[in-house]
Amino acid sequence: MNYDWSWSVFLDPSLDGTRSYLQMLFVGVGWTLTLAACAWTIALLLGSLIGTLRCVSHKPLKFIATVYVEVFRNIPLLVQLFLCYFVLPEFLPSSMSTALKQLPHPWGAFCLAVLAMGCYGAARLAETLRAGIESLPRGQMLAARAMGLTEYQAYRHIILPEAFRIILPPMTSELMGTIKYSSVALTIGLLELTGQARSMADFSFHIFEAFCAATIGYLLINGAVSQGMRMLERHVAVPGLIGAAPKDAV
């Protein structure tokens, strides 16, 4: 085929003249990781709260949490991102939306992408956590209440510590999902890894070298994340469960 392969293209100067294409790809990796880390933090905090509220006995709180999950899980992430980017500023107080617009590029897009991905991730994490809580034997809650703990205390000290340790494997795939989904931010002008590879493909005409590099980048990031989470899993495994490492088994 008449495609001109050249791996040395990565060292050519990119469009901004100062950095090479390889350096631009690393800038993309930086954005991907920053975006995923910030979104994941929001998802973890908000998702833990919502996921717990979905299980509590207080009916109105439970209802609010259910509505949150259904809304954010059933709208495509890209649509949510566009709602954040194009619609939300219209409803914000004008001082806030002006401040958002005056942020240096691409920090405005970054903030809104973190918000959209955080809210979306929270709904998914809440479902994961709920499944974890529901998989615990009912006796755990009953025993905690029988000992005089309030419902809040029971969740805080008994249920959640157990549930979080059980859901680590699905949480790992949610985290990797967040890293992958961060690529949608390219649609609002935040050039993370996929976006940088796309723009390198446009300007250098070395399309497949660029995509190869991005693919390898994602494979490496995923490998590192799953390795790290596996170590964490071993460290916090619940003794006595099938998933627990043998050294913890009593």
Place this chain on the structure above:
Amino acid sequence: MAAPHFELSAILPSLPYLLKTGLAFTLTLTALAAVMGLALGTLLAMARLSPIKLIAWPAAVYVNVMRSVPLLLVIFWFYFLMPYMGAWVLGASSPVQVGAFKSAVITFTLFEAAYFCEIVRAGIQSVPKGQVAAGMALGMEHGQLMRSVVLPQAFRNMMPALLTRIIMLFQDTSLVYVLSLTDFLGAASKIGQRDGRLPEMYIFVALVYLAICFAASRGTAYLARRHRHSH
């Protein structure tokens, strides 16, 4: 506060276009990718479970690589790769024009197959070993055993997971936006930009997606409950 000219009724004139062109495109893409992806995913799952390393290993690599990269990157990959692949298949000397829709169908099929593979594999592994032993005792061939004993039970077990994945696929097809295709979101964006009504359009799109996916996920949950009770 709210934008001065914000009114949802502004979308009414373009409603036929949004639904007949946009939503129809999204549903067609979802259906094609789901059916073909499931077929390919089932083959991949059987390959991954094969005792022959030379078959199991490439399937595992394919599935794991596909599941590690973002769908957007895969969309770009195939969009640019397809003309070269077309030329290679047809033996042409220059890249062949494939067209964005075909490219999207092939991309989603190949991408979803990796996810379907893992669901099918889990489904096959959920069938008790005794079923296989009983089938073999009756003198069934491997293919016959798969077709009439293992797969029917496996598919029943994995129905909820499959349907959930198809709902995700339905949502993910919105990413063809980056190829400027006129899917539901793409159609709404085009009309919204033309009329200066982007906020109304995006809110409408979100509500329609919400209604469809909510109904579908409720249906899935109902099926899953009924399936559990039947055991």
